[in-house]
Amino acid sequence: MANSDFVKATLMATTKKKTAAPAKKSTTKSAKSTNFATAPINKSLTKEAKIALYRTIVGIRRFEERSLRAYNQGKIGGFLHLYIGQEAVATGIVSLMEENDHIITAYRDHGHALAVGMSMNECMAEMYGKHTGCSKGKGGSMHFFAPDKNYWGGHGIVAGQTPLGAGLAFALKYKGLKGCALAFLGDGAVNQGSFMETLNLASLWNIPVVFVIENNGYSMGTSLKRSSAEENLAHRADGFDMEWEVCNGHDVFEVREVANRAMTRAREEHKPFLLEIRTYRYRGHSVADANHEKYRTKEEIEEYKRTKDPVNVIKQQLLADGTLTEDEAKKIDQEKKDEAEASAKFADESPVAPRSEIQTDVYWEVDNDSESKLKGTYFFND
Amino acid sequence: MGEEVAQYNGAYKVTEGLWEKWGDKRLIDTPISEAAFSGLAIGASALGIRPVVEMMFMSFSYVAIDQLFNNASFCRYMSGGLMNIPIVVRGPANGGTNVGATHSHTPENMVANHPGLKVVCPSNAYDAKGLMKAAIRDNDPVFVMENTLLYGEKWDVPEEEYIVELGVANILKEGSDLTIVSHGRCAMISLQAAKTLEEKHGISVEVVDLRSIRPLDEETILRSVKKTHRALLVEENKPYCGVDAQISHIIQLKAFDYLDAPVHRVSAIDAPQIYAKELENWQIPNEERIIEMALKCLA
Structure with missing residues (x-):
């Protein structure tokens, strides 16, 4: 049942441009033979910017490893959907965001949160259910939000965030702002009706939204082969007269090069775009998914870790081009470990919100009714 | 925004004349995709615009329940108060029209069962105008439940501006x-x-x-x-x-x-x-x- 072919295949990046039928699907370049670091969007990166990418990728990894320990210690409840293995996707795309770009994702949301600049402290504390968490302990692991950083969650229902992403883009266009919305989803979300409805609306109305399918090969425990009739998920865009592109997700520079085209086009032309990014998660669907070595093989996981680990890939690139020395890389790694450890301590020592917080943040009008002008009963406890 | 609200003038003519007056930007005909357009309205409202979404029948909101009952109602709460969703969802929610079970739902009880949502049910034209204005100005999601059997009734309604506050019987x-x-x-x-x-x-x-x-x-x-x-x-x-x-x-x-x-x-x-x-x-x-x-x- 394993998706080994999916992992082993060196993806041939493919694109489709909107042209008169029949659509031209050109195979452009293979991931192996191209050095994406030299693409214009990456070549212009300063040394500091490249190191920042590394810091983010390593930071997400160390944060999640620490959160896994906390979960196993019983400090974190509910579900914990780890992003380990996929770090380069959110990191690469978020690094391209401009002032009027917005981002929304599903429940595997820690990586995107840290990439937009949320602190490890507020994220870890949220998972611990503490008052100091980004949502005061009201959302949990799946529901991180930071509107001040244009980050709109963190959503728990598969594909439910995709029309919201289109709505963010709709508002940008309505207000005459030049920007795009990034709507992330997993390969398991592509078979939800709300996503397909949203693809149609986005294309019909020319909304500047970039849908990013983070295809990690499994919708929970069901492999792509067993869940999608057409395994080339990006091809679905054809049915909605939308442009698409496919790329690998382990190389942050490849992600940036391809996503930049989609985002630029969305901003400049107010057109939607469907990106499919082939990636892989090392852990189960959630930590509770103890069977993840039953629906795929150990070898499959090890193979990806050995050849395509996003942390290792960027590290080798930065060592090779002289951006980092081995010592500097180690130092960053240690800093991120320490930061993650400190966040766990911060979360552990933080208080749970008082019980009175259960009934705040329900209605804006109640929270902001400083003069008590509101009429009627809003809450119905005896 | 909704099905047939603009060029067709509304399935029940509630939006009659608005498209001619305000044009394509503010009156938007949607495909039959309640989940997508109500979700889109929720996302758009997060950036400060105030969509009014029409359900041709409130019965049709059932295919958008995840959007309305998870996203509209809970985004504020799950973000610890960082978001608010100032949308209005309106449309007829009544039986008595000889159309069978699928088109005759009265889901004000279901809406009221979701903290984060508000719901009003005007019984006459005066209240319909005043409550709608209150709903649009409200910074939380408000459902306005109308009744097709009342659409044909005639009442005097003041031309001037007035508000009927939520929560006042x-x-x-x-x-x-x-x-x-x-x-x-x-x-x-x-x-x-x-x-x-x-x-x-x-x-x-x-x-x-x-x-x-x-x-x-x-x-x-x-x-x-x-x-x-x-x-x-x-x-x-x-x-x-x-x-x-x-x-x-x-x-x-x-x-x-x-x-x-x-x-x-x-x-x-x-x-x-x-x-x-x-x-x-x-x-x-x-x-x-x-x-x-x-x-x-x-x-």
């Missing part, structure tokens, strides 16, 4: 023997029944039109019941977990010592909405059933 008729609490079109039928009860049976009935289900004007309900000592609750919802189940609970909890009789209810007869016109007219509350139950309550 309206006493349609004062009385001293029995309180009828109702909402939407049922409030109008209750008013008619109250007049008949007075003329034919010499019973003085007070009729409270809730207007707003959540927030709820408990104060007006309780004041009236404490005065008349008897309560009859009338709604088009099915009885089990209907709005009136909650109101009945509030009355027994907070006005128990004032009651001279158990709280009585008239709801839709508890079965899926039937198609046959004569039977459906009996299934939903009508004057005859209200009078019958009022007499029981007074017995």
